[in-house]
Amino acid sequence: EPEVTQTPSHQVTQMGQEVILRCVPISNHLYFYWYRQILGQKVEFLVSFYNNEISEKSEIFDDQFSVERPDGSNFTLKIRSTKLEDSAMYFCATGRIGSSTDTQYFGPGTRLTVL
Amino acid sequence: GNSVTQMEGPVTLSEEAFLTINCTYTATGYPSLFWYVQYPGEGLQLLLKATKADDKGSNKGFEATYRKETTSFHLEKGSVQVSDSAVYFCALRGGQNFVFGPGTRLSVLP
Numbered sequence: 001e002p003e004v005t006q007t008p009s010h011q012v013t014q015m016g017q018e019v020i021l022r023c024v025p026i027s028n029h030l031y032f033y034w035y036r037q038i039l040g041q042k043v044e045f046l047v048s049f050y051n052n053e054i055s056e057k058s059e060i061f062d063d064q065f066s067v068e069r070p071d072g073s074n075f076t077l078k079i080r081s082t083k084l085e086d087s088a089m090y091f092c093a094t095g096r097i098g099s100s101t102d103t104q105y106f107g108p109g110t111r112l113t114v115l
Numbered sequence: 116g117n118s119v120t121q122m123e124g125p126v127t128l129s130e131e132a133f134l135t136i137n138c139t140y141t142a143t144g145y146p147s148l149f150w151y152v153q154y155p156g157e158g159l160q161l162l163l164k165a166t167k168a169d170d171k172g173s174n175k176g177f178e179a180t181y182r183k184e185t186t187s188f189h190l191e192k193g194s195v196q197v198s199d200s201a202v203y204f205c206a207l208r209g210g211q212n213f214v215f216g217p218g219t220r221l222s223v224l225p
Contacts, residue, residue: 033212043159043204045212056212091158093213100208101147101166108158 002026004107006092012113016081021110023075023092032075033093033104034067036060043091049075050098082114117142121205121216128195128223136190136219138179138205146209148172148181148188153202153218162190162203195223 005024013019025032034046047057049067066078075094079086089111093104121138128134140148150162150172163172168183177192188205200223205216 035213042217043206043213043215045214048212056210058212093159100145100210102208103149103161103164104208104213105161106151106159 004092004094004105006090006107006110008110009108010111010113012115013082015084015114019079019082019112021077021079021090021092021112023077023094023107024073025075025092025094026096026105029094029096029105031095031098031102031104032067032069033095034077035091035093035106036088037091037109038085038088046077048098055098079112082112084114087112087114117146117207117209117214119205119207119214119216121203122219123217125220125222128221130197130223130225131194132223134190134192134195134199134221136203136205136221138188138190138216140186140188140205140207142186142207142209144209146207148179149206149208149213150177150179150188150190151204151206151215153204155201159204195221197223197225199223 032049037043047061064080089109091109092107095102095104118141147166149164151159152162163174165172165181171180202218204218206213
Protein backbone atom coordinates (compact mmCIF):
# COMPACT_ATOMS: atom_id res chain seq x y z
CA GLU A 1 0.00 0.00 0.00
CA PRO A 2 1.50 3.36 -0.96
CA GLU A 3 2.44 5.60 1.93
CA VAL A 4 3.74 9.05 2.70
CA THR A 5 7.37 9.12 3.76
CA GLN A 6 9.26 11.81 5.65
CA THR A 7 12.91 12.53 6.25
CA PRO A 8 14.68 12.87 8.54
CA SER A 9 12.91 11.03 11.32
CA HIS A 10 14.65 13.19 13.90
CA GLN A 11 16.40 16.54 13.43
CA VAL A 12 18.35 18.31 16.14
CA THR A 13 19.35 21.91 15.49
CA GLN A 14 20.60 24.99 17.24
CA MET A 15 18.31 27.96 17.76
CA GLY A 16 18.54 30.37 14.83
CA GLN A 17 19.52 27.71 12.31
CA GLU A 18 17.52 26.86 9.20
CA VAL A 19 15.96 23.43 8.83
CA ILE A 20 14.29 21.72 5.89
CA LEU A 21 11.90 18.88 6.48
CA ARG A 22 11.12 16.64 3.54
CA CYS A 23 8.10 14.66 2.53
CA VAL A 24 7.46 12.33 -0.39
CA PRO A 25 3.73 12.24 -1.10
CA ILE A 26 1.74 9.32 -2.43
CA SER A 27 2.28 9.46 -6.17
CA ASN A 28 -1.17 10.40 -7.49
CA HIS A 29 -1.96 12.85 -4.71
CA LEU A 30 -2.29 16.52 -5.55
CA TYR A 31 -2.93 18.15 -2.19
CA PHE A 32 -0.25 18.49 0.43
CA TYR A 33 -0.34 19.58 4.05
CA TRP A 34 1.90 20.18 7.02
CA TYR A 35 0.80 19.79 10.62
CA ARG A 36 2.70 19.96 13.84
CA GLN A 37 2.27 18.39 17.26
CA ILE A 38 4.06 19.90 20.21
CA LEU A 39 4.86 17.16 22.71
CA GLY A 40 1.74 16.11 24.60
CA GLN A 41 -0.48 18.55 22.76
CA LYS A 42 -2.90 18.33 19.89
CA VAL A 43 -2.14 18.21 16.20
CA GLU A 44 -2.28 21.69 14.63
CA PHE A 45 -2.70 22.62 10.99
CA LEU A 46 0.09 24.69 9.46
CA VAL A 47 -0.43 24.94 5.71
CA SER A 48 -2.04 23.39 2.68
CA PHE A 49 -0.52 23.40 -0.81
CA TYR A 50 -2.00 22.72 -4.22
CA ASN A 51 -0.87 23.42 -7.75
CA ASN A 52 2.41 24.91 -6.52
CA GLU A 53 0.68 27.46 -4.34
CA ILE A 54 -0.28 27.81 -0.72
CA SER A 55 -4.06 27.46 -0.56
CA GLU A 56 -4.53 27.95 3.15
CA LYS A 57 -2.34 28.64 6.18
CA SER A 58 -2.80 29.04 9.89
CA GLU A 59 -1.62 31.77 12.23
CA ILE A 60 1.29 29.54 13.22
CA PHE A 61 2.64 29.64 9.66
CA ASP A 62 4.40 33.00 9.83
CA ASP A 63 7.20 34.46 7.73
CA GLN A 64 9.71 32.03 9.24
CA PHE A 65 7.99 29.15 7.45
CA SER A 66 7.89 28.34 3.77
CA VAL A 67 6.89 25.37 1.65
CA GLU A 68 7.74 24.27 -1.82
CA ARG A 69 7.79 21.36 -4.20
CA PRO A 70 11.26 21.82 -5.64
CA ASP A 71 11.43 18.85 -7.97
CA GLY A 72 7.87 17.71 -8.51
CA SER A 73 8.15 14.87 -6.03
CA ASN A 74 9.43 16.13 -2.68
CA PHE A 75 7.34 18.52 -0.64
CA THR A 76 9.41 20.52 1.83
CA LEU A 77 8.82 22.66 4.88
CA LYS A 78 11.54 25.18 5.66
CA ILE A 79 11.92 26.98 8.95
CA ARG A 80 14.23 29.90 8.32
CA SER A 81 15.45 30.68 11.83
CA THR A 82 14.36 28.11 14.36
CA LYS A 83 13.15 29.01 17.83
CA LEU A 84 12.94 26.82 20.92
CA GLU A 85 9.16 26.75 20.60
CA ASP A 86 9.46 25.19 17.13
CA SER A 87 10.41 21.93 18.81
CA ALA A 88 7.63 19.55 17.82
CA MET A 89 6.66 16.60 15.68
CA TYR A 90 5.97 17.73 12.13
CA PHE A 91 3.61 15.64 10.03
CA CYS A 92 3.20 15.79 6.30
CA ALA A 93 -0.14 14.69 4.88
CA THR A 94 -1.34 14.25 1.33
CA GLY A 95 -4.69 13.80 -0.33
CA ARG A 96 -5.88 12.85 -3.77
CA ILE A 97 -8.54 15.54 -3.96
CA GLY A 98 -9.18 18.55 -1.78
CA SER A 99 -12.79 17.98 -0.82
CA SER A 100 -13.93 17.70 2.77
CA THR A 101 -14.77 14.02 2.30
CA ASP A 102 -11.27 13.11 1.16
CA THR A 103 -8.97 11.29 3.54
CA GLN A 104 -5.58 12.77 4.25
CA TYR A 105 -2.78 10.25 4.61
CA PHE A 106 -0.16 11.13 7.16
CA GLY A 107 3.53 10.41 7.13
CA PRO A 108 5.35 9.06 10.20
CA GLY A 109 6.56 12.54 11.17
CA THR A 110 9.84 14.31 11.78
CA ARG A 111 10.74 15.09 15.35
CA LEU A 112 12.42 18.52 15.45
CA THR A 113 14.40 19.41 18.54
CA VAL A 114 15.68 22.98 18.80
CA LEU A 115 18.42 23.52 21.38
CA GLY B 116 -14.60 28.49 13.83
CA ASN B 117 -14.58 24.73 13.73
CA SER B 118 -13.54 22.87 16.85
CA VAL B 119 -13.43 19.37 18.29
CA THR B 120 -13.74 18.36 21.91
CA GLN B 121 -12.97 14.90 23.20
CA MET B 122 -12.41 13.28 26.56
CA GLU B 123 -8.75 13.72 27.30
CA GLY B 124 -8.11 10.66 29.38
CA PRO B 125 -5.98 8.83 30.05
CA VAL B 126 -8.37 5.93 29.82
CA THR B 127 -7.22 2.66 31.37
CA LEU B 128 -9.17 -0.53 30.68
CA SER B 129 -8.72 -4.22 31.14
CA GLU B 130 -8.53 -6.45 28.10
CA GLU B 131 -11.96 -7.32 26.66
CA ALA B 132 -13.62 -4.30 28.29
CA PHE B 133 -15.99 -2.03 26.37
CA LEU B 134 -14.55 1.23 25.13
CA THR B 135 -16.22 4.56 24.53
CA ILE B 136 -14.31 7.74 23.73
CA ASN B 137 -16.59 10.74 23.45
CA CYS B 138 -16.14 13.31 20.72
CA THR B 139 -18.26 16.37 20.00
CA TYR B 140 -17.73 19.04 17.43
CA THR B 141 -18.68 22.55 16.44
CA ALA B 142 -18.73 23.35 12.75
CA THR B 143 -20.47 25.34 10.11
CA GLY B 144 -21.87 23.43 7.20
CA TYR B 145 -21.49 19.69 6.84
CA PRO B 146 -18.04 18.49 7.84
CA SER B 147 -16.63 15.03 7.46
CA LEU B 148 -15.60 13.33 10.69
CA PHE B 149 -12.61 11.11 11.31
CA TRP B 150 -10.90 9.08 13.97
CA TYR B 151 -7.13 8.78 13.72
CA VAL B 152 -4.95 6.58 15.92
CA GLN B 153 -1.34 7.18 16.92
CA TYR B 154 0.57 4.17 18.21
CA PRO B 155 3.65 4.81 20.34
CA GLY B 156 6.45 6.29 18.27
CA GLU B 157 4.43 6.34 15.07
CA GLY B 158 2.48 8.80 12.95
CA LEU B 159 -1.25 9.22 12.55
CA GLN B 160 -3.22 6.44 10.94
CA LEU B 161 -6.76 6.74 9.72
CA LEU B 162 -8.99 4.48 11.80
CA LEU B 163 -12.40 5.30 10.34
CA LYS B 164 -14.43 8.11 8.89
CA ALA B 165 -18.00 9.24 8.14
CA THR B 166 -18.86 11.87 5.62
CA LYS B 167 -22.54 12.58 6.28
CA ALA B 168 -25.13 12.45 9.01
CA ASP B 169 -26.10 8.96 10.25
CA ASP B 170 -23.15 7.34 8.48
CA LYS B 171 -21.35 4.75 10.56
CA GLY B 172 -17.63 4.31 10.10
CA SER B 173 -16.08 1.04 11.18
CA ASN B 174 -12.69 -0.64 11.13
CA LYS B 175 -10.83 -3.23 13.23
CA GLY B 176 -13.84 -3.62 15.55
CA PHE B 177 -14.10 0.13 16.17
CA GLU B 178 -17.25 2.02 15.24
CA ALA B 179 -18.46 5.60 15.28
CA THR B 180 -21.74 7.10 14.08
CA TYR B 181 -22.06 10.65 12.77
CA ARG B 182 -24.83 12.21 14.87
CA LYS B 183 -25.74 15.62 13.54
CA GLU B 184 -28.47 16.21 16.11
CA THR B 185 -26.01 15.87 18.99
CA THR B 186 -22.93 16.98 16.98
CA SER B 187 -21.12 13.87 18.16
CA PHE B 188 -18.93 11.11 16.75
CA HIS B 189 -18.22 8.83 19.71
CA LEU B 190 -15.76 5.99 19.20
CA GLU B 191 -16.73 2.55 20.49
CA LYS B 192 -15.26 -0.93 20.58
CA GLY B 193 -16.92 -3.92 22.18
CA SER B 194 -13.80 -5.71 23.40
CA VAL B 195 -10.45 -3.95 23.53
CA GLN B 196 -7.07 -5.64 23.24
CA VAL B 197 -3.66 -4.72 24.62
CA SER B 198 -2.64 -3.86 21.06
CA ASP B 199 -5.27 -1.09 21.00
CA SER B 200 -3.19 0.95 23.44
CA ALA B 201 -2.58 4.24 21.63
CA VAL B 202 -3.69 7.86 21.42
CA TYR B 203 -6.96 8.40 19.56
CA PHE B 204 -7.72 11.68 17.81
CA CYS B 205 -11.14 12.80 16.71
CA ALA B 206 -11.01 15.22 13.78
CA LEU B 207 -13.28 17.08 11.46
CA ARG B 208 -12.75 18.40 8.02
CA GLY B 209 -14.96 21.23 6.83
CA GLY B 210 -12.66 22.63 4.20
CA GLN B 211 -9.19 21.64 3.14
CA ASN B 212 -7.54 21.20 6.49
CA PHE B 213 -8.29 19.09 9.53
CA VAL B 214 -9.18 20.30 12.99
CA PHE B 215 -8.09 17.77 15.58
CA GLY B 216 -9.24 17.15 19.10
CA PRO B 217 -6.64 16.99 21.88
CA GLY B 218 -6.35 13.21 21.73
CA THR B 219 -7.31 10.51 24.24
CA ARG B 220 -4.64 8.15 25.51
CA LEU B 221 -5.92 4.60 25.93
CA SER B 222 -4.03 2.01 27.92
CA VAL B 223 -5.30 -1.57 27.87
CA LEU B 224 -3.98 -3.86 30.58
CA PRO B 225 -3.71 -7.64 30.15
